[in-house]
Amino acid sequence: MAVPEAIGGAAPTIDGERIPSVIVSHVDIRYRIYGSPKRPEESEEEGAVRRLLSRGSQAGLGVQEVHAVKDVSFVAYRGETIGIIGRNGSGKSTLLRSVAGLVPPSSGTIWLGGRAALLGVNAVLQKKLSGRDNIWIGAQALGLTPAQVRRRMDDIIEFADIGDFIDLPMSSYSTGMAARLRFAISTAVVPDILIVDEALATGDEHFRARATERIEEIREQAGTVFLVAHSRKRINQLCTRVLWMDGGRLLGDGRPSVVNGLYGRKYGRHRQVWKERYEEIERVMTEQGPEAARELLRRWEPEGNW
Template identity: 40%
Template sequence: MEKSIIVKNVSKKYKLYNNSRERIFDLILPKNYGEDFYALHDVNFEAEKGDVVGFVGVNGSGKSTLSNIIAGIVPETYGEVYLNGQASLIAVSSGLKKELTGRDNIELKCLMLGFSKKEIKAMEPDIIEFAELGKFIDQPVKSYSSGMKSRLGFAISVTIDPDILIIDEALSVGDKAFAEKSLEKMNEFKEKGKTMIFVSHSIGQMKRFCQKVLWLEYGRVKDYGTVEEVMPKYEEFLKTFKKMSKKEKQKHRENALESAHKQLMKSE
């Protein structure tokens, strides 16, 4: 099978500062200020053309960070990402300019993706119809609800017909009818053999839509395999995790991060 996505030894490091002064000192002075925080640690996975891969993990596990890196929105600190085709990210308000109207955002986003004004004019009615925003299409995006932003972003992304579609919690907001319509559109993409990344907290949507699952735990790959292999283990973990006290959850997180840090030190 032809590879569509290759993520090789990818890590993402951020700096955490106690105040703005530390941030400025870190920029201008030779001494290091702030604390290193790794949102991703040495992540490896591959997706073949036509794969639908679900990203699962509790909050703070790096699902959105990895999605943004694959989409080319956020650069990786270490490692490499290879894509076979154009990727498009659908996330709530992703890439939308709040001061512009929905219609202006359609034109801007499509121009940035390399479409001509003539091509955009031809696509615009389909985007507007799919988004179901009515008269709001000519209102500033800052007046939109989260669901409306998601609908506009989804409508743009599916109409431009990308090779790789990344959906990050875009179906978790808005009405159920639009979510069903969006899943139907995603099934069309699936039948066309396009590669998709699907980030969601909905176990039901994952089982219904995905073939493979990447389980991230605080920045590391915990497991990767078919839905049948990974989801039962993840569901069992969730049952245990939800029963933990706040203190126990914090301890679990600290242990996972410490283990990841040790592993990272060995590899450097």
């Protein structure tokens, strides 16, 4: 039996030999948020006492659940660079942390074919420790032995390019320096799956160029790269496939041009135009049947496969 058809019309299948590196199946992630009970709309007349009393009677006192990722499924293959787009708070980071094995999914399953390394702006290094101490911790957490860390220490420091700051506490680093150090640590070992969470946004031009080279290297070594970026340009440059997260759901999965297009219809400059067009299609569909609707679609989306 051959490998199933490409999921979501990602990078074109050359033959049936594509090897999956990440399988995400029906994953839900719910967070518990403490100390912020959901309050019903309060009318002015309700006194403080009443409010105090009613607070206690609410279900889950002081605990709220945030449904960050809702039933997301996809399969990623080796050699793919997958961009994740979506607005702030759409569940991108949470999903990727889960893929990296750092945040357990509430339900659903994730399988990995190899080792995942995540680097992100939020990746917490120990603020009070020096860059060098953090390299020890980070590199060993990625599975390096002390001997290997010692051997690669100079490379990591050189790539991070933070000079004498390496022996100062991280709390004295600028955002860009911390981001470079994180990137250097995470790519010290070539992971099978590299997850880059907006880390490149903070670096300067020179660093971004070198980081891009390193991402390319990793992909050439048959790895899979996930990339969260807000710049459409970078996504188009680097990625072979794009996932679109929206309010915790996966709304799009496919070639960058296609998914970016779909994204643009909801959030872009011409969103009103598209809204009207979609309504028009709905109307035509019910009044004149599917054939007429398809005709309209062909007119508005000449590149679509209708």
